[in-house]
Amino acid sequence: MKLIDLPGLNTKRIKALSESGIHSILDLLNFFPRRYIDRTTVSPIQSLSGSGEETTVVGRIKKIQQKGYGRKKRLEVIIQDNTAALKGVWFKGGHYIRKQFSEDQLVAFFGKAKQYGRYLSMAHPEVDTLGDESEVENLQQIVPIYPGNKSFSKTYINSKLIHRWQQMILKHESPPEFLPDGILKEHQLPVRHKAYRMIHLPASESDYKMAFKRFKFEELFLFELSVAKMKHEVIEKQQGHLFADLGNYTRRFFNEELPFELTEGQASALSDIKQDVRSGKQMNRLIQGDVGSGKTVVAIGAILMALDNGFQAAFMAPTEILAEQHFRTLSEFLDPLDITIRLLVGKQKNSLRTDILTDIEGGACNVVVGTHAVIQQEVSFHRLGLAVIDEQHRFGVRQRAEILTKGSHPHVLVMSATPIPRSLAMTLYSDLDISVIKGLPGGRKPVRTAVRTQKKHQAIYNFMEQELADGGQAYVVYPLVEESEKMDLKDATAGYEKLKNRFADFNVGLIHGQMKSEEKDAVMQQFVANQIQVLVSTTVIEVGVDVPNASIMIVEHAERFGLSQLHQLRGRIGRGQRQSYCILVHGQKVSKEGRFRLRKMSETNDGFEIAEADLKLRGPGDFLGTKQSGLPEFEVADIIEDQWILEQAKSAAWQLMAEDPDLARPNHRELKKVFVPYYKERSRFYGMG
Incomplete structure (x- = not known):
């Protein structure tokens, strides 16, 4: 059977179906109802409460009348069963609808029954005309309602027509089964x-x-x-490189150079990695941990295992700011071990780039840190054994595949500071083994979060002044939305001027997305060095550098931010020994969702709990922020609701x-x-x- 065999299918309707992705009989069978109307119960009119319940009633027409004038003209049809009467009312199209009715005719009305004056009424009910009472059983059914669109409306394709087509198809077609019997049972x-x-x-x-x-x-x-x-x-x-030895680099770093004890989560993740790289198979592991859980140290452990066995390592980050931060962090940690680390990003001069590429290919570079520039065609490694990818969900899936072509199938370690709920991890990272780092490194205290209105600014600033006087540093963050970048930049600039006056005894800095990269770096370095005590910023600091001394964050217009974004921002503080405070300041008008987000932030520091809540609010596509993330688009299933x-x-x-x-x-x-x-x-x- 073909589409063209269906009754009433003309060229215009074929085009309308095609625009909805329906090109064949099987496509039409896979065009599922969006909801159902239950018409299996016929209610006696007298039993209805008139509160808007959806039901079917059957009765004989007692009166047909047109009422009102002009635009207020309406058709009223009163039916009666053996218990009471009900009025069907049509405010549009009454002149045409009137023609299908005659007095004493047996009809069924389906709709929402509401009490208006003396009568129960149904506005624009669906109507079935019946020969006699024996036909009542035929109309008692579950009625499918199919998705509609403009093309369907223009060509008069409605649920009744689609339903009729489905009935015809199912009389003639029987699609074969492909799921094995055992699974079905x-x-x-x-x-x-x-x-x-x-x-x-x-x-x-x-x-x-x-x-x-x-x-x-x-x-x-x-x-x-x-x-x-x-x-x-x-x-x-796929055979993987065998990292059989824990050599001098690894032992020296963890026994002599690392200035703190590993947490249980970090030690467990390193144990998983050690097992992977000694298995003889290629490692594909995700290290998932909350903001500040210490994933970078775990990545360094994996890098040192590669170096101990004569291999190079690559470390990829999604942005230049983040790549530069990782370069500084790795350089600081690994400098005592005499390890050569190079930074490869898009903005570098040709002469420097050529020098770096030569070192990578010749083996003089042990570790290369960079953006997607690391996987470009001209980059050749001497002996790549490990690729670390940070914030994987911000890369396209192809980029993770491309790193496998560099060297001879290097081990892959993926890191994510954005907690991914279990349902998403099962689909997005199904091909990866997962290690989760829970908890904070020793000595760190959970950030205390408070929600305040703009009227409380004076009290907030007084509290902030005490923190600054005590040696702390502060972020003051303004939202940045692309569509209103100028307005938001103005907000941040005005805030900067106000805070400069309010905190005249301290140095106040400003950082925003329209600054050049070198300017942003200079301001951030001053903040790290405590030459700036208050940093006014747009959300560019979401993936900013680590400032252990920063102990207070004020987020202005916090109701404009998403949950995950607020959590990432809060993760910029609480990274040292000091007790840290996050104050979410909101305006007068806050939506129901906005209030939920602010309340959730004040209730928990658990990134996984926040991620689950955010996923339910926004759905998978918005949560990940990109359709290039590798998340499949399911037609029927919902990975949040259908996790089981x-x-x-x-x-x-x-x-x-x-x-x-x-x-x-x-x-x-x-x-x-x-x-x-x-x-x-x-x-x-x-x-x-």
Whole structure:
């Protein structure tokens, strides 16, 4: 059967369907209802409360009348069953609707029943005309409501028409099953052709709920199977460099140079890495930890393991500011070990760039730190053994794949200071092993967070003055939104002038996105050196340098910030021994969501809890901030709401891949037909196909 075989399908309607991605009968079957109307219950009119309940009533027409004049003209049709009367009211199109009614006719009205004066009323009810009472059973059904759009409206494609098409298709078509019998039975899923009937022609609410579960499982299963296949093909079969020795660099750094004790989380993550690099297989590990949990020290441990075994290491960051910070941090930590570290970013002069590239290729450079410039074509490594990628979610997925082409399949260590909720980690990082660093390094105190109105500025400044007099430093952050960059810059500049006057005994600095990189660096270095005590800033300090002495942060217009952004900002303080304070200042008008964000920030310092809340508020796409992040766009499944289905699908997919990686068994023949093109598309997206 083809689309053209459906009744009432003309050229304009074919075009409208095509614009919605419907090109075939299977596409139309996969065009699922967005909601359902339950018309299985016919209510006696007298039993209705009139509070707006949605229901079906059946009665004979007692009166048909046009009322009002001009724009206020309306059609009223009064029906009566053996208990009471109800009025159907149409404020538009009454002249045409009137033609379908006649007195004493048996009709069914479906809509929301509300009490107006003497009568219960339904505004613009759906109408079914009935021959006699025996037809009542035929109208008692679950009615699917399909998504609409302008193209559908223009060509008169509505839910009734789509439903009629689905009925016809399901009479003639029976899509083949591709999920193995064992999986269907274990997870109590209906077979495919039955699931389509249950979703388009449901007999009950449980029908369509069970069918949706099946299609969500199917979608998540194919995705997880592709990730399992990718890991099997690219990683499990890939020999990795063997870092057999913990040599002089590693021992000296941890035994003599590191000025603090490792936390339990850091030690555990390093143990995971040590196990990976000694396995003979390529390491692909994510180190996930909250802001300030000490991931950089773990990365340094991995870098030293590579250097001890005669390899080079690369450290990639998403921005030049962050790359420069990591370069300074690594240089400071590794300087006593006589390790050569070079910085490679886009803005460097050609002569310096040539010098750095020569050192990398010749082996004189042990560690290269940089942005995506590290993976550009002209960069050749002497012997790359490890790639560290910071803030992975801010890179495109292809960039993680590209690092594998440098050297001979180096070990990959991915770090994220943005806590990723479990449901996202299961999809975004399914191909990675995960180590989580929880808790703060020894001596650090949790930041205390308070929410205040703008009326409290005087008290806030008095408190800030005490902190500064006691030797602390402060950030004052203003929001920066691209669309209103000039206005926000004006806000920050005005704030800077005001604070210069208020805190005349201290040095006040200003940093914002329109400054040149060298200017920003100079101001940040003055702040680090405590030559500036108050730094007024837009959100460019979100990924700023580490200032252990900074103990107070005031966020102005805090209601404009997202949860994750507020958490990242707060992570700039509390990085030393001092007790630190974050004060979120908001305006008079704060939305319900804004109040929720501010309250959540004051209640917890746990980045994972904040991330879960943020994910629910914003959804996966906005949470990650980029469609290039590698997160698949699911048509039916919702990885937040359907996490339990995701876990079932992942377990089933990875078990099947372990048992039959080539899907060669006879009972996997249909699955292979569906999976091969799906996998080809996914691996192409990851730059592996």
